[in-house]
Amino acid sequence: MNYTILVIAFRYIRFILVFFSILTLFRGHNLPGGGFIGGLMASGAFIFQALALGVQSSKNSLRIKPSKLIASGLFLAILSTLPGFFAKGVFFAGTWVKIPLLFGATLKLGTPLLFDTGVYLSVTGVVLLLIFTLMEEWKWN
Template sequence: MNSVILQIAAKYLKWLLIVFAVLALLRGHNNPGGGFIGGLMAGLAIVYRGFAYNAFQVKEELQDRPGYYIGGGLFAIFLSFLPSLFAGKTIMTGLWVKIPTPVGEGIKLGTPFLFDIGVFFAVIGVTLLFVFSLTQKQH
């Protein structure tokens, strides 16, 4: 599509969608759906740019990176399983580490957040793969 209004909107909406995607990821790591919803929003931010400009141009800029997003996400999910196994607990048992900070009680990081980050990137990759497969030229 060659709409100037859509192209200008895509520049600003991309970053707005990515900010909301990260907020959904951070808010949702203690509640269901944070990584999935955030990944969909981040993937759609890239897809929206393809609608505004050209899906083939966006696909070439990413250089078929959906596979890297999926692979990185699955690797992070796999890494989230390891701490519970090394601790002698059942797989996917949530473990947390408290990082002290000068202000406040500190930051609690846990394996569920690492799992959500993996889901976040895997969903971005699957969303891009799905949309790019729809835009392939048919022979």
């Protein structure tokens, strides 16, 4: 089946969704957003593609298997607990690095951001794994 409207809409919407999901992830610490929301948005983009063009097409553009997304997400999350352990002796203790940029601005990078990225990846992976599996089972398209 070919959903013309979906296919045309998808071309624009997927890009926007992915872009915003990443934006949401990074601004999450100070403004509404974060890994969980970002992950849901990113997965939404690929679900949209799967609905419009089929699971295989969506899988191809994702390039990485959802199960691997989950694994790498969990890995990043665990990884982010270690710097605190080695620096302060406490698991999960947030550790921050301040990188001075031009014009007096500073970029603050910390383990919570790494952790949030882990959340982002694993949430995306979980949702996509669930939906792809179900869609394949029911032979969508």
